[in-house]
Amino acid sequence: MGRGRVELKRIENKINRQVTFSKRRNGLLKKAYELSVLCDAEVALIIFSSGGKLYEFCSGPSMSKTLERYQRCSYGTMEFNQQDPDAQSSYQEYLKLKAKVDILQQSQRHYLGEELERLGSKDLDQLERQMDLALRQVRLTKTKHMLDQLTDLQQKVISYKYVKHK
DSSP: OOOOOOOOSOOOSHHHHHHHHHHHHHHHHHHHHHHHHHHOOOOEEEEEOTTOOEEEEEOSSOHHHHHHHHHHHHHHHHHHHTSOHHHHHHHHHHHHHHHHHHHHHHHHHHHTTOSGGGOOHHHHHHHHHHHHHHHHHHHHHHHHHHHHHHHHHHHHHHHHHHHHHO
Protein backbone atom coordinates (compact mmCIF):
# COMPACT_ATOMS: atom_id res chain seq x y z
CA MET A 1 0.00 0.00 0.00
CA GLY A 2 1.38 3.41 -0.94
CA ARG A 3 1.48 6.47 1.20
CA GLY A 4 -0.86 9.36 0.63
CA ARG A 5 0.29 12.65 -0.80
CA VAL A 6 1.03 15.43 1.64
CA GLU A 7 0.11 18.94 0.62
CA LEU A 8 3.28 21.01 0.71
CA LYS A 9 2.52 24.02 2.83
CA ARG A 10 3.78 25.32 6.14
CA ILE A 11 2.54 23.32 9.13
CA GLU A 12 0.83 25.81 11.42
CA ASN A 13 0.89 23.75 14.63
CA LYS A 14 4.33 24.30 16.19
CA ILE A 15 4.53 20.85 17.82
CA ASN A 16 3.48 19.04 14.65
CA ARG A 17 5.94 21.17 12.67
CA GLN A 18 8.78 20.20 15.06
CA VAL A 19 7.90 16.49 14.89
CA THR A 20 7.76 16.60 11.08
CA PHE A 21 11.06 18.51 10.94
CA SER A 22 12.74 15.96 13.18
CA LYS A 23 11.49 12.95 11.19
CA ARG A 24 12.24 14.46 7.80
CA ARG A 25 15.66 15.71 8.95
CA ASN A 26 16.58 12.20 10.09
CA GLY A 27 15.32 10.75 6.80
CA LEU A 28 17.29 13.29 4.81
CA LEU A 29 20.47 12.60 6.80
CA LYS A 30 19.95 8.86 6.26
CA LYS A 31 19.50 9.37 2.50
CA ALA A 32 22.66 11.50 2.35
CA TYR A 33 24.61 8.76 4.12
CA GLU A 34 23.20 6.05 1.83
CA LEU A 35 24.03 8.10 -1.27
CA SER A 36 27.62 8.53 -0.10
CA VAL A 37 28.05 4.82 0.65
CA LEU A 38 26.20 3.32 -2.32
CA CYS A 39 27.53 5.68 -4.98
CA ASP A 40 30.90 6.59 -3.44
CA ALA A 41 29.86 10.23 -3.63
CA GLU A 42 31.16 13.04 -1.48
CA VAL A 43 28.05 14.44 0.18
CA ALA A 44 27.68 17.47 2.44
CA LEU A 45 24.36 18.44 3.98
CA ILE A 46 23.72 21.51 6.13
CA ILE A 47 20.37 22.06 7.84
CA PHE A 48 19.30 24.96 10.07
CA SER A 49 16.12 24.48 12.05
CA SER A 50 13.64 27.33 12.42
CA GLY A 51 15.12 27.81 15.90
CA GLY A 52 18.58 28.29 14.41
CA LYS A 53 20.03 24.93 15.46
CA LEU A 54 22.63 23.47 13.07
CA TYR A 55 22.51 19.88 11.80
CA GLU A 56 25.14 18.68 9.35
CA PHE A 57 26.42 15.59 7.59
CA CYS A 58 29.63 15.20 5.61
CA SER A 59 30.89 12.01 4.03
CA GLY A 60 34.27 13.52 3.18
CA PRO A 61 37.24 14.12 5.45
CA SER A 62 35.78 17.34 6.82
CA MET A 63 32.97 19.78 6.12
CA SER A 64 35.42 22.64 5.58
CA LYS A 65 37.37 20.70 2.92
CA THR A 66 34.14 19.75 1.16
CA LEU A 67 32.96 23.38 1.24
CA GLU A 68 36.33 24.56 -0.13
CA ARG A 69 35.98 22.05 -2.95
CA TYR A 70 32.45 23.29 -3.61
CA GLN A 71 33.62 26.91 -3.77
CA ARG A 72 36.44 26.03 -6.17
CA CYS A 73 33.99 24.24 -8.47
CA SER A 74 31.06 26.63 -8.35
CA TYR A 75 32.99 29.89 -8.31
CA GLY A 76 35.73 28.66 -10.63
CA THR A 77 33.79 29.66 -13.72
CA MET A 78 33.18 33.18 -12.38
CA GLU A 79 36.85 33.58 -11.48
CA PHE A 80 37.86 32.25 -14.88
CA ASN A 81 35.93 35.03 -16.61
CA GLN A 82 37.95 37.58 -14.68
CA GLN A 83 41.35 36.05 -15.54
CA ASP A 84 43.86 37.59 -17.88
CA PRO A 85 43.18 37.66 -21.63
CA ASP A 86 45.96 35.14 -22.37
CA ALA A 87 44.25 32.51 -20.25
CA GLN A 88 40.90 33.23 -21.91
CA SER A 89 42.53 33.02 -25.34
CA SER A 90 44.15 29.70 -24.44
CA TYR A 91 40.84 28.38 -23.19
CA GLN A 92 39.09 29.46 -26.40
CA GLU A 93 41.80 27.70 -28.42
CA TYR A 94 41.31 24.61 -26.27
CA LEU A 95 37.56 24.66 -26.96
CA LYS A 96 38.18 24.95 -30.72
CA LEU A 97 40.65 22.05 -30.68
CA LYS A 98 38.29 19.95 -28.58
CA ALA A 99 35.51 20.57 -31.10
CA LYS A 100 37.83 19.50 -33.94
CA VAL A 101 38.78 16.34 -32.06
CA ASP A 102 35.09 15.55 -31.53
CA ILE A 103 34.41 15.98 -35.25
CA LEU A 104 37.37 13.79 -36.20
CA GLN A 105 36.30 11.08 -33.77
CA GLN A 106 32.79 11.17 -35.23
CA SER A 107 34.24 10.85 -38.75
CA GLN A 108 36.39 7.95 -37.63
CA ARG A 109 33.33 6.17 -36.26
CA HIS A 110 31.57 6.71 -39.59
CA TYR A 111 34.58 5.31 -41.49
CA LEU A 112 34.39 2.24 -39.25
CA GLY A 113 30.71 1.83 -40.12
CA GLU A 114 29.42 2.98 -36.74
CA GLU A 115 26.58 5.42 -36.07
CA LEU A 116 25.59 5.56 -39.74
CA GLU A 117 21.87 5.63 -38.98
CA ARG A 118 22.24 9.27 -37.93
CA LEU A 119 23.45 10.33 -41.37
CA GLY A 120 21.21 11.62 -44.14
CA SER A 121 21.35 10.62 -47.81
CA LYS A 122 23.77 13.38 -48.82
CA ASP A 123 26.14 12.57 -45.96
CA LEU A 124 26.00 8.87 -46.80
CA ASP A 125 26.75 9.63 -50.47
CA GLN A 126 29.71 11.77 -49.48
CA LEU A 127 30.96 9.08 -47.09
CA GLU A 128 30.63 6.48 -49.84
CA ARG A 129 32.70 8.62 -52.24
CA GLN A 130 35.36 9.13 -49.58
CA MET A 131 35.45 5.41 -48.84
CA ASP A 132 35.73 4.59 -52.57
CA LEU A 133 38.61 7.04 -52.91
CA ALA A 134 40.30 5.57 -49.84
CA LEU A 135 39.83 2.04 -51.20
CA ARG A 136 41.42 3.06 -54.53
CA GLN A 137 44.35 4.59 -52.63
CA VAL A 138 44.80 1.38 -50.62
CA ARG A 139 44.68 -0.76 -53.76
CA LEU A 140 47.20 1.48 -55.56
CA THR A 141 49.57 1.35 -52.60
CA LYS A 142 49.14 -2.42 -52.32
CA THR A 143 49.83 -2.86 -56.05
CA LYS A 144 52.95 -0.68 -55.77
CA HIS A 145 54.23 -2.76 -52.84
CA MET A 146 53.56 -5.98 -54.72
CA LEU A 147 55.39 -4.68 -57.80
CA ASP A 148 58.33 -3.61 -55.62
CA GLN A 149 58.43 -7.09 -54.06
CA LEU A 150 58.25 -8.67 -57.51
CA THR A 151 61.15 -6.51 -58.70
CA ASP A 152 63.17 -7.48 -55.61
CA LEU A 153 62.46 -11.17 -56.20
CA GLN A 154 63.43 -10.88 -59.89
CA GLN A 155 66.71 -9.24 -58.90
CA LYS A 156 67.37 -12.02 -56.37
CA VAL A 157 66.68 -14.65 -59.05
CA ILE A 158 69.06 -12.90 -61.44
CA SER A 159 71.77 -12.61 -58.79
CA TYR A 160 71.21 -16.27 -57.78
CA LYS A 161 71.60 -17.39 -61.42
CA TYR A 162 74.70 -15.24 -61.73
CA VAL A 163 76.27 -16.79 -58.62
CA LYS A 164 75.27 -20.31 -59.72
CA HIS A 165 76.86 -19.93 -63.20
CA LYS A 166 80.12 -18.56 -61.89
